[in-house]
Amino acid sequence: MKVKVLYFAQVAEKVGCSKEEIMMEGNTTEDLLNYLKNKYAVLNDMTFKLAVDQTLIHENISIKDGTEVALLPPFAGG
Amino acid sequence: MSETKYKNVFVQGAISPQKIADSITHHQVKTQIGAHDIFLGQVRADVINGKTVQGIDYSAYEEMALKTFHEIREKAFDKFDLTCMHIYHSIGMVKTGEICLFVFTSSAHRKEAMDACRWLVEEIKAKAPVFGKEVFEDESHQWKVNS
Numbered sequence: 001m002k003v004k005v006l007y008f009a010q011v012a013e014k015v016g017c018s019k020e021e022i023m024m025e026g027n028t029t030e031d032l033l034n035y036l037k038n039k040y041a042v043l044n045d046m047t048f049k050l051a052v053d054q055t056l057i058h059e060n061i062s063i064k065d066g067t068e069v070a071l072l073p074p075f076a077g078g
Numbered sequence: 079m080s081e082t083k084y085k086n087v088f089v090q091g092a093i094s095p096q097k098i099a100d101s102i103t104h105h106q107v108k109t110q111i112g113a114h115d116i117f118l119g120q121v122r123a124d125v126i127n128g129k130t131v132q133g134i135d136y137s138a139y140e141e142m143a144l145k146t147f148h149e150i151r152e153k154a155f156d157k158f159d160l161t162c163m164h165i166y167h168s169i170g171m172v173k174t175g176e177i178c179l180f181v182f183t184s185s186a187h188r189k190e191a192m193d194a195c196r197w198l199v200e201e202i203k204a205k206a207p208v209f210g211k212e213v214f215e216d217e218s219h220q221w222k223v224n225s
Contacts, residue, residue: 008139009209010221051207054142070139070207076222077136077143077167077208078119078179078199 092176115195119179
């Protein structure tokens with residue numbers, strides 16, 4: 001299925017792009033993470049959280065075709 | 079700036095002292111207010127490994143950040159007895175010594191305004207997906223992380 005992936009700050013810098021659409025097997029955030037870590041080995045050494053359709057998630061959840069998933073490094077607002 | 083149903087809190091570049099003064103002036107007609115509290119975040123010239131920060135280039139997951147700011151605002155109104163509340167955050171480059179965050183709470187009495195302001199700043203720092211690239215004087219950079 002197709003997922004829109006957004007990368008921010010140091011994550012975007014390391015993977016070399018800020019957004020892309022990917023075609024992946026599986027239907028969970030863990031499947032997506034495995035796919036992305038395989039595509040970008042550098043992600044294995046980075047700290048980030050996932051937001052699914054603009055909500056932070058703290059566990060593996062299922063995702064649908066067309067979902068927007070963001071990789072968010074530590075926040076630095078203020 | 080993307081389209082959104084949420085109030086835009088982002089200001090391009092530094093927040094000017096004039097904007098802060100104007101905001102205070104606008105509240106003089108609200109005579110039920112007895113206390114304001116204001117938090118101003120200022121970009122600090124940290125020295126890291128001998129290199130001095132010249133500014134912070136802020137970026138954000140803007141759609142999610144505006145939703146988050148909205149949720150924080152709603153929660154603050156539930157939690158504290160506030161007359162009004164304003165939040166502005168910089169996006170883009172802010173030089174050292176300039177203001178990057180302006181939180182303004184108003185209430186009938188000081189305790190609510192002060193408690194709300196402190197709570198808001200902590201919530202913003204913890205929950206808003208805003209990122210800061212600390213740019214050094216030699217144009218190299220590192221990514222800031224909130225402690």
